[in-house]
Amino acid sequence: MTGTGNDNASASPGLVNKVRQALAIYGQRQWLRCLLLVLFGAGVHVPALPGQLVWDDLYLARDNPFIKSPLLILEAFRHYLFPDSYAGHYRPVQNISYAFDYLFWNTETYGYHLSNVLWHVGSGILLYFLLREIFFSFGSRWSAESDGAVSPSLAAxxxxTAFLFALLWVVHPVHSAAVDYISGRADSLAFFFACAGWLLFFQARKNPRSWLRAGLYVTAALSGLLALCSRESGFMWLLVFLLYTFCFDTKILLKGKLIVLAVCLMVAATYAGLRQLPESRPEIVAHSTTSAASRAVLMLRALGDYGRLMVFPSNLHMERSVSDPVPVGNREGWRSSIRLEYLSLAGAAVLAAFAFGAFRKGAGRNARIFGASWFLLAYLPISNLFPLNASVAEHWLYLPSVGFLIFLAGVIFELPARFRRGAFALACLAVLALSARSVVRSSDWIDPETFYQRTFLAGGSSCRVGVNLAMLYSKRGEYGQAEKILRKVLRVYPDYPVARNNLADVMFRQGKTSEAEAMFDSASRAAPEDRHEYPRTWVAALNYAHIRHKEKDDQTALAVMEKARKDYPGIWDLISFEAELLRENCGPAAALPVVQDFSRAHWWHAGASIALGRLHSEMGDNAQAEAAFRHASWLDVHDAEALNLMALLSMRQDKLEDACKTQRRAVARQPDQPRQYLLLSDILSKMGRADEARAVLAQVSVMKANR
Structure with missing residues (x-):
């Protein structure tokens, strides 16, 4: 028995080693690692998938005219992301991505959220392969192999390490605003295309076929251009790529590096040329009176906050700030000030850690230098060195976080063998902890009310959050609660025009017409001065005109609208209401020139074409009306209003066969809308096809029964 026990004891370690080796070999398979990145990266964002539209999503994924038809893909390059504001965000690729979402998903927000997750997970997979290439290049310099090749054990x-850090990056909750927020997609788009371009460059160098190598280089440059057209952070990708190429890549001769630089400059010049396509307009210029010393403090605070978020992302929310709070003489104000000073110390500690890691000699020194340089390069534009619309933002870490992780990898490279298993276990625990935090953070985006309330509770009590929460209460008819929030916002920010406009609207809905009218009048007079600093200030004039119209004072309403149209050219909401006032008071012929001029200048606007067609139809010009409706039907692949109007126009002209064909197209676009079947049934009845009409009505009954 003793001999048998010894045999079992000696066999057990051998079996364990075999199992461990088998798992190690299996774990090296690339498809399995990619699958794990997909499962973890997608899994932590599942709570946000059924989420509703939040904040800028309402325009970008719902009202945005440039996403409604594939015919407008090229037109997206001729416009800024937000056409009716003075923000200079030029991101046509972001609009194009929403166009594909709209084509496949219509208004189903689940599909938009799913696309965000896929872009993020795709970026994580590409990051894994990029980190492998970069780490292998560092490893070849201190490999034991005589020819500089990486040994199998070192390669593994x-x-x-590349896989673990890619996994840490893909599940990190600090990226929530870039993934769970539909409007935050620009970060992952830029990351995906920039990372893909870098990998294509690596692949081109290895390819022996000259024609294929040239094609890969061209595709890499094109991918870099797409990154720039996705988000302005694409420029930081170019700088990081050039930094690596000139300072860390020893496989390229100086001539080759200069060619790479020339191509990067050509890509940047092409992007600069594309930015000239939109109509020139004054951009918001952030004027700052902050002294150099105060700006340095803000930079340290921001660095400290970003460092803390990377290591311990406990308090996550939008509308973060490291600026000095509005002075309040209470305990909470003192606590805020103390927290900010701790952030300054944390920022100094992060800088000291980077400096120490860069100067300390060792096998991982190059990785630490490159990681610190990556982080600081990507950090500078968001460091408060330049005035921005915020002092800090979590999603701004999307690119710098990679440099932070590379720096940590450089530290791990030098760990003695006896500590590696411990480091691996710690990394696995970090993945699980960050994943759990990401799941919780993802649930913040389930609906607007949850988002705004949790943002308030977490400390993001900005005026913008307050106004948006008040607007939610106002839409639900809770005007008292909305008024309370808006007045609180105005006590802290008395010159915030968006709060004044919304408060006036709430007062009007509560029947306090005279007070609301006075506020709207004052806001509309101040709007031209405020418009360069705040978006959509024209709403004050529009609301004031609506009040005058309701009070039967259309002459004043028209005067307000005419002035607003001159102050804010190209705003359809203003033009459409002015045209409606002209039509009601002077007839369709008076409204026609206003709508016609806008429609000619904005051929891509489906709503303007429909309005133009309605005016032509009212004037009896059926040919022009049909042309306008047909044009509108091309500009929105899911909307059926233009087709309905074409069908009704054909019915009035007794062209029943044409009306039937057009209405069937409308049914195909909106097969879940009973009203489309009702109109089709009416047309079939007029054509004498009673059996088909009854069959169509039966479909409506089935649809209503299933609801």
Missing amino acids: RLSN
Whole structure:
């Protein structure tokens, strides 16, 4: 028995080693690692998938005219992201991505959220392969192999490190605003295309076929251009790529590096040329009176906050700030001030850690230098060195966080063998902890009310959050609660025009017409001065005109609208209401020139074409009306209003066959809308096809029964 026990004891370690080796070999398979990145990266964002539209989503994913038809893909390059504001965000690729979402998903927000997750997960997979290439290049310099090649054991360790850090990056909750927020997609788009371009460059160098190598280089440059057209952070990708190429890539000769630089400059010049396509307009210029010393403090605070978020992302929310709070003489104000000073110390500690890691000699020094340089380069534009619309933002870490992780990898490279298993276990625990935090953070985006309330509770009590929460209460008819929030916002920010406009609207809905009218009148007079600093200030004039119209004072309403149209050219909401006032008071012929001029200048606007067709139809010009409706039907692949109007126009002209064909197209676009079947049934009845009309009505009954 003793002999048998010894045999079992000696066999057990051998079996364990075999199992461990088998798992190690299996774990090196790339498809399995990619699958894990997909499962973890998608899994942590599941709570946000059924989420509703929040904040800028309402325009970008719902009202945005440039996403309604594939015919407008090229037109997206001729416009800024927000055409009716003075923000200079030029991101046509972001609009194009929403166009594909709209084509496949219509208004189903689940599809938009799913696309965000896929872009993020795709970026994580590309990051894994990019980190492998970068780590292998560092590893080849201190490999034991005489020819500089990476030994199999070292290659496995470097590959494992790349995978673990890509996994940490893909599940990190600090990226929530870039993934769970539909409007935050620009970060992952820029990351995906920039990372893909870098990998294509690596692949082109390895390819022996000259024609294929040239094609890969061209595709890499094109991918870099797409990154720039996705978000302005694409420029930081170019700088990081050039930094690596000139300072860390030893496989390229100086001539080759200069060619790479020339191509990057050509890509940047092409992007600069594309930015000239939109109509020139004054951009918001952030004027700052902050002294150099105060700006340095803000930079340290921001660095400290970003460092803390990377290591311990406990308090996550939109509308973060490291600026000095509005002075309040209470305990909470003192606590806020103390927290900010701690952030300054944390920022100094992060800088000291980077400096120490860069100067300390060792096998991982190059990785630490490159990681610190990556982080700081990507950090500078968001460091408060330049005035921005916020002092800090979590999603701004989307790119710098990679440099932070590379720096940590450089630290791990030098760990003695006896500590590696401990480091691996710690990394696995970090993945699980960050994943759990990401799941919780993802649930913040389930609906607007949850988002705004949790943002308030977490400390993001900005005026914008307050106004948006008040607007939600106002839409629900809770005007008292909305008024309370808006007045509180105005006590802290008395010159915030968006709060004044919304408060006036709430007062009007409560029947306090005279007070609301006075506020709207004052706001509309101040709007031209405020418009360069705040978006959509024209709403004050529009609301004031609506009040005058309701009070039967259309002459004043028209005067307000005419002035607003001159102050804010190209705003359809203003033009459409002015045209409606002209039509009611002077007939369709008076409204026609206003709508016609806008429609000619904005051929891509489906709503303007429909309004133009209605005016032509009212004037009896059926040919022009049909042309306008047909044009509108091309500009929105899911909307059926233009087709309905074409069908009704054909019915009035007794062209029943044409009306039937057009209405069937409307049914195909909106097969879940009973009203489309009702109109089709009416047309079939007029054509004498009673059996088909009854069959169509039966479909409506089935649809109503299933609801």
